[in-house]
Amino acid sequence: xxxxxxxxxxxxxxxxxxxxxxxxxxxxxxxxxxxxxxxxxxxxxxxxxxxxxxxxxxxxxxxxxxxxxxxxxxxxxxxxxxxxxxxxxxxxxxxxxxxxxxxxxxxxxxxxxxxxxxxxxxxxxxxxxxxxxxxxxxxxxxxxxxxxxxxxxxxxxxxxxxxxxxxxxxxxxxxxxxxxxxxxxxxxxxxxxxxxxxxxxxxxxxxxxxxxxxxxxxxxxxxxxxxxxxxxxxxxxxxxxxxxxxxxxxxxxxxxxxxxxxxxxxxxxxxxxxxxxxxxxxxxxxxxxxxxxxxxxxxxxxxxxxxxxxxxxxxxxxxxxxxxxxxxxxxxxxxx
Amino acid sequence: xxxxxxxxxxxxxxxxxxxxxxxxxxxxxxxxxxxxxxxxxxxxxxxxxxxxxxxxxxxxxxxxxxxxxxxxxxxxxxxxxxxxxxxxxxxxxxxxxxxxxxxxxxxxxxxxxxxxxxxxxxxxxxxxxxxxxxxxxxxxxxxxxxxxxxxxxxxxxxxxxxxxxxxxxxxxxxxxxxxxxxxxxxxxxxxxxxxxxxxxxxxxxxxxxxxxxxxxxxxxxxxxxxxxxxxxxxxxxxxxxxxxxxxxxxxxxxxxxxxxxxxxxxxxxxxxxxxxxxxxxxxxxxxxxxxxxxxxxxxxxxxxxxxxxxxxxxxxxxxxxxxxxxxxxxxxxxxxxx
Numbered sequence: 001x002x003x004x005x006x007x008x009x010x011x012x013x014x015x016x017x018x019x020x021x022x023x024x025x026x027x028x029x030x031x032x033x034x035x036x037x038x039x040x041x042x043x044x045x046x047x048x049x050x051x052x053x054x055x056x057x058x059x060x061x062x063x064x065x066x067x068x069x070x071x072x073x074x075x076x077x078x079x080x081x082x083x084x085x086x087x088x089x090x091x092x093x094x095x096x097x098x099x100x101x102x103x104x105x106x107x108x109x110x111x112x113x114x115x116x117x118x119x120x121x122x123x124x125x126x127x128x129x130x131x132x133x134x135x136x137x138x139x140x141x142x143x144x145x146x147x148x149x150x151x152x153x154x155x156x157x158x159x160x161x162x163x164x165x166x167x168x169x170x171x172x173x174x175x176x177x178x179x180x181x182x183x184x185x186x187x188x189x190x191x192x193x194x195x196x197x198x199x200x201x202x203x204x205x206x207x208x209x210x211x212x213x214x215x216x217x218x219x220x221x222x223x224x225x226x227x228x229x230x231x232x233x234x235x236x237x238x239x240x241x242x243x244x245x246x247x248x249x250x251x252x253x254x255x256x257x258x259x260x261x262x263x264x265x266x267x268x269x270x271x272x273x274x275x276x277x278x279x280x281x282x283x284x285x286x287x288x289x290x291x292x293x294x295x296x297x298x299x300x301x302x303x304x305x306x307x308x309x310x311x312x313x314x315x316x317x318x319x320x321x322x323x324x325x326x327x328x329x330x331x332x333x334x335x336x
Numbered sequence: 337x338x339x340x341x342x343x344x345x346x347x348x349x350x351x352x353x354x355x356x357x358x359x360x361x362x363x364x365x366x367x368x369x370x371x372x373x374x375x376x377x378x379x380x381x382x383x384x385x386x387x388x389x390x391x392x393x394x395x396x397x398x399x400x401x402x403x404x405x406x407x408x409x410x411x412x413x414x415x416x417x418x419x420x421x422x423x424x425x426x427x428x429x430x431x432x433x434x435x436x437x438x439x440x441x442x443x444x445x446x447x448x449x450x451x452x453x454x455x456x457x458x459x460x461x462x463x464x465x466x467x468x469x470x471x472x473x474x475x476x477x478x479x480x481x482x483x484x485x486x487x488x489x490x491x492x493x494x495x496x497x498x499x500x501x502x503x504x505x506x507x508x509x510x511x512x513x514x515x516x517x518x519x520x521x522x523x524x525x526x527x528x529x530x531x532x533x534x535x536x537x538x539x540x541x542x543x544x545x546x547x548x549x550x551x552x553x554x555x556x557x558x559x560x561x562x563x564x565x566x567x568x569x570x571x572x573x574x575x576x577x578x579x580x581x582x583x584x585x586x587x588x589x590x591x592x593x594x595x596x597x598x599x600x601x602x603x604x605x606x607x608x609x610x611x612x613x614x615x616x617x618x619x620x621x622x623x624x625x626x627x628x629x630x631x632x633x634x635x636x637x638x639x640x641x642x643x644x645x646x647x648x649x650x651x652x653x654x655x656x657x658x659x660x661x662x663x664x665x666x667x668x669x670x671x672x673x674x
Contacts, residue, residue, distance in 0.1 A: 051481065051489035051586075079481075080489070080590045175639060204640040206591050209581040211640075214391045218634040221387045222378050235490060239581040246504065246580075264492060272495060274582065335486050 038298045039070035044092040045101040046085065048129075050077040052235070053262035053332050054283045055103065058127065060332075061287025062101070065295055071098070082109055089113045099123045099297050101290065104131040106176040123297045127290055128281070128313075129178040137297060137309040139290045141258070141281035143179045146315065147186030150230055150256050150279055154187075155194050157254055158227035165225040166194075169201040171212050171240055172232045179258070180204070180232050187230065200226065209239030216243035226253050234259030234266055234278055241274030260286075261316055267329035270320050277320065281313040284330040289313065356661040357654060358606035358621050365625040372632040379635060386510070390580075392627040393514040394419075394573040395594075399601040399619050400525040401569025405562045406602050407529070409542040409611030410465040412566045414454060414473035416588060416595045421480045422447045422567075423574030423584045426499070427491050428484055436499035443571055450476065451567030455560030469563075477589050491584040503579030514576040521569060526616040534561055542611025593644060600647060601626050604654050625650075 043066060047055040059075055066073035076092055078085035082105050089110060092100055100122050104110050111133035117124050118135060128140035158164045170187065172180035184202070191197045201219045205212035212231065220226055220243060229244070231237025237257035244253045254276040259266050261280025269275040289311045296309075303309045316328045373380035398415055405412045425446045429439035450472065457468040485491060493500050507516050529535040537558045540548040549555045578584045588594055605622030607614030629650070633643045 049489055051485070051487045056487075080587055175641070201634070201637050202639075203634065203637065206587070206593070206640060208587050208591060209583040209585055210394075210577050210588060213581045214630075215634055217387050217391060218384075218631055221381075221383050222376075222635055235583075235585075238492070238583055242580065242582045268492070 037300075038295060041071040041099075041298050042074075042095070042097040043071055043099045043101065043294055043298075044074045044076060044095065044097045045103075046076045046078060046089050046092055047103040047127075048078060048085065048105050049080045050075060051079075053265060054128075054260040057260060057262065057283040057330070057332060058287040058290055061284065062291045062294065065288075065291030069295060069298075071294075071298060082106075086110065086113065089117075093117045093120060093122065096120065097122060099125055099294050101125045101127055101294070102131070102135075103127050104129045104178060106174065107132045107178045107181060108176065125290065125293055125297060128286060131178070134308050136302065137293050137311075139286060139293050139311045139313070141179070141286075141313045141315070143182035144186045146258050146279045146281070147183030148190055149315075149317075150183075150258070150277075151187035151190035153277070154228045154230065154254070154256065155190060155197060158197060159194050160196050162227075164227040165198075165223075166196040167198050167200050167223050167226045168228050168230060169216065169219050169223075169226060169240075170199060170230045170232075171215060171237065172202070172204045173207045173236060175204050177232075183230075183232055183258070205231075205236045205239070207233060207236050209236050209242075211239070212236040213239035213243045216240040217247070220244065220247045220249065220253070224249070228254040228256060231255065231257040233257065234269065234275065238265070238269055238274055241269060245274065260284075261318065261329050263326070263329040263331040266318060267326050270318060270324065271326070273320070275320070278318045280316040280318055280328065282316055282330065286313050357604070357658045358618055360657060360661075361604050361606065361625050361654065362621045365621065365628055368625070368628050368632060372628065372635070376632065376635045379632065384631065388627050388631045389515050389518075390512060391631065392623055393518040394577045395597055395601060395626065396518050396619065396623045397521045397569055397573040397576065398594075398598045399623060400521045400616075401566035402598050402602050403607055403614065403616075403619050404525060404529065404538065405465075405566045406607055406609060407542045407611050407614060408538045408558065408562045409545060410458065410559065410562060411609070412454065412469050412563060413466060413595065414450070414469040414476060415566055415570045415598065416592075417473035417476045418447060418450050418567045418570040419574035419577070420584060420586055420589050421450065421476045421574075422571030423578040424480050424484055424491060426571075426575060427493050427578060427584050430497050430499055431491070431494065436497070436502075439499070443575075444568065447567040447571040448564050451564030452560060454567070455563035458563070459556035459559035473589070477586065481586055485586075489586045493578055493582050493584065495582055499575075500579045500582075503575055514580065517572060517576060521572060522616055522619070525619075528565070529615050534558055538562060539612055542613070544612075597626060597647070600651050603651065606658075608658070 045059060045062065050056060063073050076088040078088055093116060100117050102110060102114060102124060104126060111131045114124050114131055114133045114135050124135035125137045125139065126135055130138060154168055158166050172184060174180060191199065200223050203215050205215065216229065229240050231240050234257040237255060241255045244250060244255055250273050256277050257275050258279045260283030262283060266278045266280055270278065293311055301309065318328045378384060402412060402415060422443050426439050426443040429442055430436060454469055454472050457463045458465050481487065503513050505513050507513055537553050540553060541555055541558060601619060601622040603609060604625055605618030607618050
């Protein structure tokens with residue numbers, strides 16, 4: 001990560017710590033107290049799946065925080081199996097950790113269990129994908145903002161005065177996933193004021209690149225004048241980008257995605273023309289935000305009136321073209 | 337094309353009772369083509385035909401392997417796991433800098449081994465096919481995710497690699513490598529089923545396994561053969577999918593919808609799950625219906641869930657019609673169903 005990136009992140013974290021009412025001028029003794037408060041506590045992370053740069057990146061940073069402050073950090077990998085995820089979460093709740101970090105596959109699936117965990121006195125941190133059920137804290141992207149910004153960019157590139165068709169294809173991951181729900185809602189709100197934008201396809205890929213590729217190939221055949229594709233995650237949108245390339249429409253059809261901004265997925269895809277732009281929520285930075293949030297929760301931080309503590313991830317817009325800046329991506333260190 | 341073989345392997349009196357599902361499915365496919373052509377502008381175009389073809393290549397290649405297994409009265413639930421495992425082996429090796437030919441040879445060996453294990457468990461340990469292949473599917477997914485990819489779910493392929501370029505290239509104008517490979521898979525499957533001794537044994541086993549075994553046919557070796565064949569078809573499909581989408585992705589296994597579609601193609605075409613009948617023509621009919629339906633539903637912009645639901649309804653309708661047209665008798669009842 002570049003120095004400016006790191007500074008910006010530090011700034012965010014400092015501001016966030018302020019917001020959480022942690023005294024910045026703590027003395028060395030107070031710091032030692034805080035550290036001993038955290039030592040020996042227990043944190044469990046239940047991700048949708050490990051093995052993707054997003055969750056691996058988060059876990060790496062959270063683990064660093066745990067090692068620094070002496071609390072335990074366990075990962076329970078649901079491996080994209082929602083049934084297994086509910087079971088893993090039930091087991092995690094029965095172990096009574098101090099903080100439970102939950103990554104929701106849909107807005108509904110884990111709502112009841114989050115409520116149950118909180119009733120049992122476990123602090124619940126939701127990461128990047130929210131449930132309908134509020135909890136102690138949320139660290140992650142503001143999907144409404146991402147959806148709005150990408151839709152506005154699409155209007156700028158494809159809307160009135162652009163000379164383009166205004167046709168847009170949206171490829172969500174799953175229609176009930178928090179990010180897809182919010183981004184679709186935000187995007188359609190923007191498009192409503194621009195009747196020249198026509199959404200010609202809105203079909204979920206189940207997060208699979210090959211399904212996204214097949215949908216895109218079919219849609220492009222029907223609409224060769226398609227102006228933009230809005231893929232809800234860079235991983236499956238790579239498949240859509242490949243369909244655009246195969247149809248010989250690289251550069252003519254803009255491929256937008258969101259993602260964690262890992263170098264191998266985001267920047268490489270932009271460099272080889274598979275993606276045109278990625279709104280990155282910087283998974284590496286999110287991992288650090290989550291680590292800090294866990295530290296604060298373990299020290300007793302809480303929002304007034306039982307509201308949710310929220311750390312919104314700053315966005316990095318990575319675009320192909322003359323302004324392309326590869327330093328906006330972060331790199332996952334190779335496994336040892 | 338293969339009906340002669342199929343009928344040769346069954347008693348004379350059964351000729352009149354051959355499945356009526358195939359013409360019905362063909363009729364439905366043609367009706368859908370007419371419906372989509374009149375309601376979707378651009379459906380009936382050469383360009384759309386090439387999209388339908390290229391989107392169904394991997395499905396048809398997988399179905400070739402599955403058909404051979406099903407005709408022998410087996411079932412390969414590990415096929416999609418083998419497909420991803422094969423693509424992973426190949427991609428990991430070329431990412432490590434191995435020449436494409438060597439990577440391919442090693443991937444073929446690895447997949448043949450997987451097919452062999454399936455066949456050995458079923459033929460020699462005598463574990464039911466469904467359980468054996470379910471177990472190997474889970475074992476493979478775990479082994480390849482943690483042993484080979486070291487926990488990763490996704491592998492991104494270098495687009496510049498000559499092997500990846502080959503699988504995306506046009507062999508002749510208008511004939512892409514995946515479509516050519518699909519045709520090769522269909523022809524080879526047709527030849528194996530119709531003209532080889534092994535093919536005859538496969539029909540014999542599907543029609544009456546005990547009779548085939550008691551008459552001294554090498555049923556165990558043939559079982560091993562059909563599962564190796566299925567695993568190699570899976571590898572081929574995996575290479576086509578990985579090159580097209582630029583990724584190898586384990587969610588294709590966990591989502592499970594592709595395995596459902598493969599079985600759908602086989603059953604809809606009129607190859608009964610109790611085996612013994614059917615051939616490449618049935619595959620083509622089943623694949624035509626699914627490919628046209630998928631394409632039309634995507635053009636109609638139906639949600640993925642609606643599409644899955646409709647496919648489920650079609651499978652149920654096919655089984656219903658099949659049961660109605662081919663009522664059970666003493667023979668089919670003793671043969672048992674899956």
